[in-house]
Amino acid sequence: MKIIAYALAGAALFGAVSTASAAPLKVFACVPEWASLVKTIGGERIASVTLATTAFENPDNLKPTPGMIAALGEADLLLCTGIGLEDEWLPALMERAKNPNVAKGKPGYFMAGEYAKVIEEHNEGEHSKVDARGAEEEEVHPHVQGDPNNVRVIAGQLAKRLIALDPEGKDVYTDRTKTFLSQLTALTKELKAKAAPLKGINIVVQHDHSTYLFNWLGVRTAAIVEPEPNVAPGPAHLAKIIADVPKNRMRFVIYAAYEDPAPSRFVSEKAKIPLIKLPFTVGGTPEATDLLEFYKDSVQRLLDGLAGRERT
Structure with a gap:
């Protein structure tokens, strides 16, 4: 009887996990371009998107609010640029939110800039950054959304991550990503000529x-x-x-x-x-x-x- 009881309990737990994983996702996005992209790819599978900054704010200078901390604490996916853009505020925000699901290295942690072809930034003089050895650090321009070729790659990687977090939404993510990439390819060809x-x-x-x-x-x-x-x-x-x-x-x-x-x-x-x-x-x-x-x-x-x- 104990074996049966344990089996039933295990089945119930598996069902709860499956239901949770299939639930629409809550997203915390650092900047508007990635909030827009995840909505485009995710459609109805995205339950909510909390946006840390707007197009009328410098993304380098965010001041976290209690609402942001609470939203990040409940998020299934942290979606930011990385490559230095949010360094001034994101680590402290993550520390206060205490959400293990979006910790670095977890599936819920996605930095779009890691998949972009970056352009190096050459800093010289008193404003250059140096490492502990006194050598100048290599920096890159972080605003990768300006090149649609970067967005094309990021969209594909983001779709894979959404499927990993929400396997039951695979068909939605796949179809919507294909549609977006087709539209983006046609548009960039048109705009380059124009x-x-x-x-x-x-x-x-x-x-x-x-x-x-x-x-x-x-x-x-x-x-x-x-x-x-x-x-x-x-x-x-x-x-x-x-x-x-x-x-x-x-x-x-x-x-x-x-x-x-x-x-x-x-x-x-x-x-x-x-x-x-x-x-x-x-x-x-x-x-x-x-x-x-x-x-x-x-x-x-x-x-x-x-x-x-x-x-x-």
Whole structure:
């Protein structure tokens, strides 16, 4: 009788585990691009997505709230960029949430940047990072969502992870991923042709945040208004950029949705070139409602700048 009782108890426990694993997933996403991607791939299998930052906030400067801690504590999947983007706040948030399911190395821990083809960032001088031996650390630009080729790979890896967490949703994840990748492939081919006039042009950027987008399109960053984020540029630096605009044929100035455009507007007005706001991520402009629309709107805004039209 004890053996039967143990068998029944084991069967009941297995059933409870199976039911839990098949339940729709709760996701904690660090940035809007991955929140959008998991909704696109997961559909009805995603019970909820808690987003730590919006397109109007600098993802480097998050201040965790009790609500975020609670949401991460209940999450089945932690979905962030990694590769240095959330280093200032995510470890402390994870420590306070105390959720073993999303600990590093667990299936519920997914860092999208680990699957991207990254571009190295070359830091020199007093703001360079050094390791314990005094050698400069290699850093990469973390905003990999700007290149749809990265998103294509990340989408495939994310689908695999969702299936691992929720096996009963395999058909949903597989079908939705195939649809998204088909749409993304067709769109990127269309946009590359449409954006051909942008290849090789020089522009001014407020900060070096759209490296992957520009690399994909062949746009050159000829000047940076704010070399250090959140540090106001000095008058001499701005004067040099303005003087260099005609010499280097810089066509327009861009800033991200989360940035105060004041210094870029100053350069735009003095140099008499258009000022362009880029969404930077999903939700940064009314048009950038998902990843596909983000690429469409980014390309269109850059083309408008090339045509001399301001987009703010």
